[in-house]
Amino acid sequence: MSRVARLLRRTFGIVREHVGTDNLGNKYYSVPEQKTWTGRHVRAKRMVEAANPNEHEYMEGSIPMEWDAWIRSRRKEPPxxxxxxxxxxxxxxxxxxxxxxxxxxxxxxxxxxxxxxxxTPARTVAKGHAASTTFGKQEISEDPTSTANTFQPGSWMPTPKK
CATH class of the missing domain: 1.20.890 (cAMP-dependent Protein Kinase, Chain A)
Incomplete structure (x- = not known):
C-alpha cells in the first residue's frame, strides 16, 4: 500500500489494526466498526495483505486454513x-x-x-468390448502407409466414412 494511502487512512479515521502475520509473510488486519470524519458508517472488516500481491501468482494454500477461517469470520479470535x-x-x-x-x-x-x-490382476491385450464385432481384431488404419520411392500420385484413395 502506498504511503499516501496510509497517510490518508490515518488522517481521515479509517483505522486498521494489525492482528498478525503468518509464516508465509501475509499480514492480517482488522478494521473495527467505526464512523469516518464525514459521518459515514464503516462496518467491521477483516483483511489480508498478501506477501505476494500479484493476483496471477496466487495459489491455493497461500493463506493457512486457520487464518482463512478467521478472515471468513468462522472463528472469533485470530490463531x-x-x-x-x-x-x-x-x-x-x-x-x-x-x-x-x-x-x-x-x-x-x-x-x-x-x-x-x-x-493377480489380468492385463487386457485386446482393445474394445467383447460384444463388439471388431473385438480382438487388428484395427485397420485409414492413414496411408509410406511407399517411399514407389509412390504413384492418385494411387491411394481414402476409405469412405461409415
Whole structure:
C-alpha cells in the first residue's frame, strides 16, 4: 500500500489494526466498526495483505486454513503462533502415517498375491468390448502407409466414412 494511502487512512479515521502475520509473510488486519470524519458508517472488516500481491501468482494454500477461517469470520479470535505450530506438526504426522499405511498395504497386497490368496490382476491385450464385432481384431488404419520411392500420385484413395 502506498504511503499516501496510509497517510490518508490515518488522517481521515479509517483505522486498521494489525492482528498478525503468518509464516508465509501475509499480514492480517482488522478494521473495527467505526464512523469516518464525514459521518459515514464503516462496518467491521477483516483483511489480508498478501506477501505476494500479484493476483496471477496466487495459489491455493497461500493463506493457512486457520487464518482463512478467521478472515471468513468462522472463528472469533485470530490463531496463535502455538496453535499454528501445533496444527502444522499434526498435519506432518498425518502425512507420515498415510505413507506408512500405504507401504503396509502394498506389502500386505504383495504377500497375498505371493500366497495365492488373491489373483493377480489380468492385463487386457485386446482393445474394445467383447460384444463388439471388431473385438480382438487388428484395427485397420485409414492413414496411408509410406511407399517411399514407389509412390504413384492418385494411387491411394481414402476409405469412405461409415
Amino acid at each position: 496463535s503462533i502455538e496453535e499454528l505450530l501445533k496444527n502444522e506438526s499434526y498435519r506432518e504426522q498425518i502425512k507420515l502415517k498415510a505413507i506408512e499405511v500405504e507401504e503396509t498395504d502394498l506389502a500386505l497386497q504383495a504377500k497375498e498375491y505371493e500366497d495365492g490368496l488373491v489373483a
